[in-house]
Amino acid sequence: MKLSKTMILTERQKDILSLLITSEEGISVKELENRLNVSRRTIYREFKELKDVLATDELNLVNKKRKYGVEGNKEALNKLILAVKKTKIQSSMSVERRENALAAILLLNDEPKKIIQFALDLNVSEATIQNDLDIVEKSLAEYKINLIRKKSVGVYVEASESERRQVLVGILLSEINDYDFFHYLNHTQLKSNNFFLQIISRDLLFETRKALTKSIIPNIELDSDHQLIELILIFAVSLTRIKAGFTIEKVDLEPGSLKYQGFVFRFMALITEKMALKVDQTDVTYLANKVMASDTKQTKLHYDSDYELAASIRVKNFVRIVSEKMQWNFQKNTTFVNRLTRHIIGLTQHRVTPLPNARIETLAGLSKRFAKLYTVIQQAWQQEFPTDKITSSEMQLLLLYFANEFTNFENHQQFNALVICENGIGTSAILKARLKQELPEIKQIKLSKVSDLVNIDLQKYDLILSTLELKGFSRSYQLVSPLLLDDEIIRIKNYLKDYERKYPLVNQPVFSSSKTKHATKELSKISIGTLFCADLVNSIKVQTLRYNATDLIAVVQECLVHTGRNLITKQLPVAKKILKRIQLAPVGIPNSHLALLHTSSHEIKRCTFMIFDLDNEIVLKSMDHNEIEVSRILLMLGPAELSDAEQEVMSLISSMIIMNDANLRLFTNGDQDQIKNAISSQYLQELKRKLE
Template sequence: MGQIKITARQKKILIRLCSEYKYVTISSIAKKLSISSRTVLRGLKDIDLWIESYGCSLEKKAGIGIRLKGSVEARKDILKDLEKGKEVKSYSPKERQIMILGELLQNNEPVKLFVFTKMLNVTEGTVSHDLDKVEEWLKDYSLNLVRKPGLGVYMEGQESEIRKAIANLIYENINEAQLLDLIRENLSTEVNTRERLLNLIEKDTIRKLETLIFEHEEALDYRLTDNAYIGLLVHLALAIQRIKKNEKISMDKTYLKELKGYGEFEIAANLAEKISKVFNIEIPEQETGYITMHLRGSKGFESKGENTVLEALAKEMLQVAEVETGSFLEYDVQSLTGLINHLEPAINRLKMNMDIRNPLLQEIKEHYSELFMLAAKCIVPIENYLGMKLPDSEIAYIAMHLGAALERTPSGRKKVFKAAVSCTTGMGTSALLAARIEKEYDNIQVVEIISSLHVKESRLIDKGVDFIISTVPIEAVLLPVVVVNPLLFDKDKDKLQALIKQLKNNPETNVKAQNNTIDLKEKLSRLNIYAEGILQVLNNFFLYDYLSFSTMEEVIEEISSKLSTDKENSLQIQKDLIAREEKGSTVLSGFGAALLHCKTSGVKKLHFGAVRINEELYSLNTENDYEQIKLAIIMIAPEHCHKPHIEIMSLLSSKLMEEPDFLVSLQEGLEKEVYKKLNNYLEEFYNMNIN
């Protein structure tokens, strides 16, 4: 590589040129990278010098464009070195300000200006201007930015406001789908600013906390919404780091006493005690109070009197919508119930002065401004009841529910395909998306709304679900998944139409269920099928170690030969696995693993196992980026197998996501250890189906 360094922006330009063999225009490069043509032209000189050592050059033709002149091997070498090499990173003003905030919020001591100039590759004057913007942002949290010559820059303010600022800095720049990926450890941190923000919440801490929260959630008589679940995770992760730095939070004594009167306080205290032991820190009572608030943030009202008031308020809101739109909504039971179910926890959060986040706020304001203005009129009864103004984020949630109510069409239309809708917020996104889907498509019936954190595929199959419509990617499921924007734009409709067409052309791929009541004889027959499938998985389990493979196709070829000694069957397995790969990546992003699965006539029984790969193997993930694979998980079922057998394989795929220890065992554990876990999961599954 040449002595000259290229910036991240120049790197992107060069990647584009290496990927094209024909001439490309400066304006097309600029448009693709969202920069000016002038910026592209300025970067070409350094790029031309940088590629000289590879025997390459830039060939320019007036009126036609520019292209990289060099061999295929040289292009590959450039791309490889770009992947491994370092570059001088250039940041936008917003990126710089985010990074400065991240440093200041997690540092107790003053930070010298030269730290920022070195980190951001800018002058002190630029840093000083960025600090002015940072100071404005901090004022929303009553935090003061102190600048002392010779000493540095630091913040002053209450601990509760510092934590709120850190949390909101994360939420403003990392959406909930990305936070969900962090929880699953799927996140690919390409952007340096995002990576720095994620450093504010340690992955190991998140992983341990998730286990603890899941254990204690069982004690609640209601489920945490995904929104509240993520909020609690982030709050606890930040609290642990702040406590380790001897930063303690305060709470009004009267309010703390009130929180102690709720059942959630005891659960919060037990959770705090476990956290103390796991992280070897002391959790003060005030922290327990804040945990209680998060737990109650998903809860509805506790008295019948409050629920009666809420029902009256919801009806009053729908009456306002009727007057404004001319639609008859008050006695739409589905709209009324959905609105009440949303308002109960929302009002609890507002009463506790907790933030309400809505990741779709800007999109709703931009694309559904009339609906947002309607919601702003409808929330007046709630504002009068609470004696406070509702934030825009809550108004946007009300807009979602009103949109769902207005778009809901009379029942009785023919539904051809059954779908499950999955979302991350759990507070209204699903209602709007489901209503829009059922209005747009007379052949789609939404039969289930599910959490993307807890996908129970066997339940969906039992309900006859044909596919899942999700706002975030869901991996390791057998049912088809189409990822759409919650507001269902035109490009999302195209995706749905393509899937429907595919299912129509291949009706045998639909997993249909019969929900009829079954008699004893049929139940026993079904249990026998479950037992047969479980025995097949246990008897055919395998775990192989290999030094290396060059491609995923080599892995498939090797496994196919292991699964059947019959050459014809082996080739059929290989063909079906490759056909599944061609439909889309099976890489489990962030786990260093791929899930190779298919139904094939090459086997007569279920097969489950894994292949460990010692040396590097790279495969394209769902984002079309190369990702290192160290483990290939294999799930094979006969082409025409029983539905309960598909449920068994679905269970195992879900365990890969739900039980981190299972994946770790497959990657590192002894074969006996993996077999024991497999045995326990299947035994639990069988016992559940007996009852």
Template sequence: MYISARERQILETLLTRVEGITVKEIADRIDVSVRTIHRDLKGVEDILKEYDLTLLKKSGSGIQVNGSTESIEELQLFLFNLSHNEYTPEERQTVIFCTLLEATEPIKLISLANDLNVTIATVSNDLTKVEERLNRFDLSLIRKRGYGVEIFGSESSKRRAMSSIISQNVNEFELLSLVRENIQKKSTHQVTSASERLLGLVEKKKLLIVEKVLEEINNELPYSIADSAYIGLVVHLSLAIERIMQGENIQIDQGYLGRLKDTVEYSIAEKIIEKLQKVYEIDIPEAETGYITMHLRGAKLRHDKEFLLEDTSFNIAIKAKSLIDYVEKYLDMDLSNNHSLFQGLVAHLRPALYRIKQHMGISNPLLEKIKSDYSDLFNLVKEGTEKVFPHLTIPDEEVGYLVLHFGSALISRKTKENVKALIICSSGIGTSKMLANRIQQEIPNLKDLQNISLFDIRNYDLREYDLVISTIDSPDLPKDYILVSPILTESEIELIKSRITEQGSQLVTNDNTNVFKDVSLYDTKKTLQKLQNIKEYSDVIVTLLESFEIVEINQDLPIQEVLTTVCQHLNKLDVISEAPRVVSALLEREQIGGLGIPDTSMALFHTRSVHVLKPSFKIINLSNLMSLKGMDQSQIDVDNILLLLSPLNSTQQVLEVLSYISALIIEDEKSVEIFQSKNKNLLSAHLTSKFEQFIYEKINENRSV
């Protein structure tokens, strides 16, 4: 239990004045205001409750501790043995930062000095460092003699700072321990006093309630977010509730709020707010719904499935491709055919660019290690982001995550499949991929690796795996699991190797003496689902290849008439049901942002609609050049329009295949030339060849799951 120096002083004063003492007398003794003592008394009462004691308030005589002699003596012994907290300078500055963010009035330097058991001069020096950190959040420090010190700035900036210092200073396991009691029942991990102080920003019960609400809503998200992002959202919401109850409300631009209302995340944010209002019986302003929407849209994804039919994704795919081109050029290594790298970058960049544009920020606990272990690659990727995103400042934290994706691609190689292992990693796509590939590189017979989240443990039978490797310390894992850092060290590699050697013939995957047991445990239902998935991929591909055609437009028509002509043709083929509705959807999409592909003579028109009956890919060949707005907002002369259509409620398999076509368009210069060639036979052969590779990849993926 964390007890501040002032709470300790109040308790010691109360225990020496058994007959009672006024709040004014306590304030004079400790040299703080009466208001400050009243604010601290809630914490004091919580401490007393731990010892079956209460705070008795008597009119005229003040306040006194009430309870049995044994309980009072037990508390006195606790206070006697309570050592003063020793902080490093960095921890001390963080605690000061935290205290000032919570404060509703100026705080005297003497109060901070007593709380931290240091001199006023030390606190004054620490405040200079704190001031530097405040600037990152558009906050400022007001310091006046006789007035004290306080933070000045907007509520949104204060919350951003609170979330940031919690994520940077409290490790993920400590937060997981709090918000998932069913996973962390008997944590042996010692929470430091500095960490407890930071976690004190939010009442622990609020964290648990908010997490329960989020768990109920989580399945409605159109994507799965990483544990770190999930925890970040829990912290953000808990802070929001705490601050709203204190009367602190956030502001948001109404025009921007209107645009957020059109997103799928906004409706989910509304459901979260509705549930929280019922639980806490409070009114939550609409602006809070907007900020939750922003957090959902800026969340790191847990998986690297990003469908390029989404509004912004194709433009981001072009940027990802440019970044890959830049890096491979300087590494003199071909990365253009690494679809996993491409998908991972697109999936990461979409929320990352949103975070950057909204000044949301992200913490990266691996940053210093990435800079140290992969300094050349880090500098190269950083230079690449400056070239590809000239109008944005990409923070080092984001660059670090991009480096993990490239690092994963560079160390990946085919290995012999022998040992079955489970990797539990909660840091997102890049980290888990890099860890898996590093293990595969260093230990060839560890091929069958599966990455899962700590939150997903309950869905897996850990006994089915030869090895369980985790980046998170958890008492609910098997006794013989291997704890490693997200960036594998040499000693950890040796530990994994020695564990494999120790187990020898006992490995599940090599246990030939119990063949019948293995067969009986074989999951028929799971295998049928895998086969069904492959069949769905194949069916979609066959449909697209059989119906693929190049539509010739030999007149000089505006874009609306071109699309109308083609959609009427598709209506007759029963690909769509209402041509005018589909044309409207395509034109609305063009209004959101340009569809011309930079450095080509092509434009990609795409939509998902209830009026699309089956997936379709067509190329419209124009006899005359047409000027269209490009994805980079420049004007592009186009004579090829690529048309991708998807039913609104398409399966994941349909969306993946259509997204794969989008990715193929910009895969490399040769692919661009083929799509611009207007040669149906050449295009059909190219698509057939690539789809064959795609199916083989999916078969291999399903084998390893």
């Protein structure tokens, strides 16, 4: 009897079967309609599906005197009753998810599978599976994966092993939520109804992550939890295929991936303690290439398409224009340039949902604080991306990238050179000697091979020389011969002169400030603002939400409960305003574990800034469209009408939070006194700037 193992029913089908097998005299369609509150047409459609399910176990849906029941031998009926009680209830999938599920099953397995098996697994009719397969066939063909249908044999796919694994991992990533993935992995007793979470053994996923944590993760840098999930899935899928006897086809070893092969060998040594595997060198090479590609310490030297390559060139021009107009070199830090490139490609290719064209206080405050820089960015965007229209919020988000870079690093006028050579120390030494002799203004010279670039902080160097062409390299560089010829020296000298002209030692002021015309009024405003800031800072509290829910709505309500009645007269209207703001645009702070919630309302008596540490992290979208795990909530509240002084201080705090990496770390991990002192110090700096 296969029924108890393979039956997968919707909630409605389970209810219908329960009524059919518990009604001794049968049950009419009319009674089923009333009991289940559905139409006659729905009942007959479900009957058609159930007939196919029952027929596989030689049971029949019968109609006697307009009353329906199930007939078969006693043993089969008893097993049916047991199966209905224990059967797994699977929510109906959308068409798109079902098609992805079909593709995932086909890609993970090589044995032909009958249409009826797909129908039972996915809880639909055989006709529906046939229609779905037509769509799946066209989609897979784009990846050069052929869907084969053989009568009396079944359905399967033919594909290169690398394409098979890559597409399968892509499907799983698109269908698995980051939070659900880790929650499922961390709670061994938890059962999930997510089909895609169950397609690979939880034990294998758990052991894969464990081995990765010991062998590979400590040696690389990942941008996000989503990237960690991708790495876990790549390895878990590969292990599944290797165990089934399938080896990756020959792949080329990427330059610089040798050390990553060592990491993969260490991983395999750990995983083979748990399972017997015969691992081919090609699989090690394949996985090493994948690990290297996920390591953000790598300098990106290639792009996935001609469009991305062209877009990266436009982004570099965009950064160059901003740098020259601001006389501040934003081009030195390749991590910044690459991160900005990924973001802009996502925007221009419509891979992400743009921020709404509405005021987002955190970003709006930044545009006031860096008014000149914001204007320059707008002009540079129009110049380099004239046909790509973006919202004001997205433009302000671009400002966030530049403002963060500006406040993170000082623009010291130091001529430091990096020399990249293809072969050995000898050539590098000749170049270094020639540079010292001919260009004494270069104070420091660093020698490097291409394979060592991943370990070098490129933003330290004003000048990069290379004896070989670096296709797609994220920094501008001078291509020279190993002997450094005279005309090349002249070219380098001209480059340095141009560099000095573009980025002089004296920094241009970025912050805009208005000169006072009436000293008495200005003094009064300053005293009011200072008193308000002192009062606000003294009221700052860092509290912990114990055993908080992982639902954002519940967390917002918990935060407001801790504010007290002396601050908010009615909490419900304030909660609704905060949730409306969250629905408008993401509230997560990029590259952090922070979420900034803020609103103003007639129900709020005075301005306040409160910080809540979460016992349980929650997953939210950040302003740059990535998902982050939030461990701390920053709550800013104010009355409906704010005075100029109040508005200024509140804007200062919100801008300060996202100003640079040091501030992000402070607001993420700092205690109450550290945060109070930092805000006070920032206010005093602004006050000093006004008085100068």
